[in-house]
Amino acid sequence: MTQLEFAALAWGGSLAAGFLGSLSGLGGGVVIVPMLVLGLHVDVHYAIGASLISVIGTSAGAQAAHRQEGFSNTRLGLFLEIATTLGAICGAFLSASTPTKWIAILFGGVLLYSASSSMGSRKQDTTGRAPDALAAKLRLVGSYPHEGKLLPYSARRVPLGFGLMFGAGTLSGLLGIGSGAVKVLVLDGAMQIPFKVSTATSNFMIGVTAVASAGVYLRRGYINPAVAMPVTIGVLLGSLLGARVLQTARVRPMRIIFAIVIALLGAEMIFNGLTGKLS
Structure with a gap:
């Protein structure tokens, strides 16, 4: 395969x-x-490095659109990034001493978990409640547009959410993903943030988390521009398009398709890790 074919x-x-x-x-x-x-036979460490760079592009593209529409809560995201950034740095250092096959198996497990969470039913948004004392003190509140009006919301169970975000950051640094599945679940489930706000804020946070991990991978020489550049450009354009479509499209069918794809990829990653094809 030529470099041009690979890039395309x-x-x-x-x-x-x-x-x-x-x-x-x-x-x-x-x-x-x-x-x-699996598809282009790139070493897993270089693939993770390219993924981290692309995650930064995803976050930048999606954040621009979500912020304009009024869904992303930057203050909440930055507060929780204290935990995820610390976790991301820990995960990035752990990756150097973790065998490739175990990274593949763990990554496959995360994919299967993400597929299950993506297809799972979501609770109805609960808004307009009095904020928790800690959330009010930290001003982790906001409002989002819905049917022509702004609905207020407040974060709940802040200490629990902060602790879970450290785990999400560790996954990001170890596996080269934004751990968006975990972040959305923490925001939507544990902290009871409305789902569209959770999705937009997660897209913002994954980029900040990835920056912390990417520095470690760059220092170790695991970021190859020939791999990272086409990946980042593609992800950036795709995320911009997805953020625009999210406002009006029916997301459920897209979520089901996405869940099926990552479930198949997760199963293949686990199989290849167990059989030693990625060792």
């Missing part, structure tokens, strides 16, 4: 990954790594 395939796959990742809030990283490793 990586760009096309990344475009689709960024689009679907932006729609679901899971981030395109869950597709980028297995696509590069």
Whole structure:
């Protein structure tokens, strides 16, 4: 395969990954790594490095659109990034001493979990309640547009959410993903943030988390511009398109398709890790 053919395939796959990742809030990283490793036979560490760079692009593209529409809560995201950034740095250092096959198996497990969460039913948004004392003190509140009016909301169970975000950041640094599935679940489930706000805020947070991990991978020489450039450009364009479509499209069918794809990729990653094909 020539370099041009590789770049074209990586760009096309990344475009689709960024689009679907932006729609679901899971981030395109869950597709980028297995696509590069299984489809284009890139070493898993270089695939993770490219994925981290692309996650930064995903976040920047999606954040611009979500912020304009009034869904992303930047203050809440930055507060929780204290935990995820610390976790991301820990995960990035752990990756150097973790065998490739175990990274593949763990990554496959995260993919299967993400697929299950993506297809699971979501609770109705609960808004207008009095904020928790800690959330009010930290001003972790906001409002989002819905049917022509602004609905207020407040974060709940802040200490629990903060602790869970450290785990999400560790996954990001270890596996080269934005761990958007975990972030959305923490925001939507544990902290009871409305789902569209959770999705938009997660897309913002995954980029900040990835920056912390990417520095470690760059220092170790695991970021190859020939791999990272087409992936980042594709994901950036896809995330911009996905963020625009999210406002009006029916997300449920896209979520189901995305869940099926990452479940198949997750099963293949686990199989290849167990059989030693990625060792």
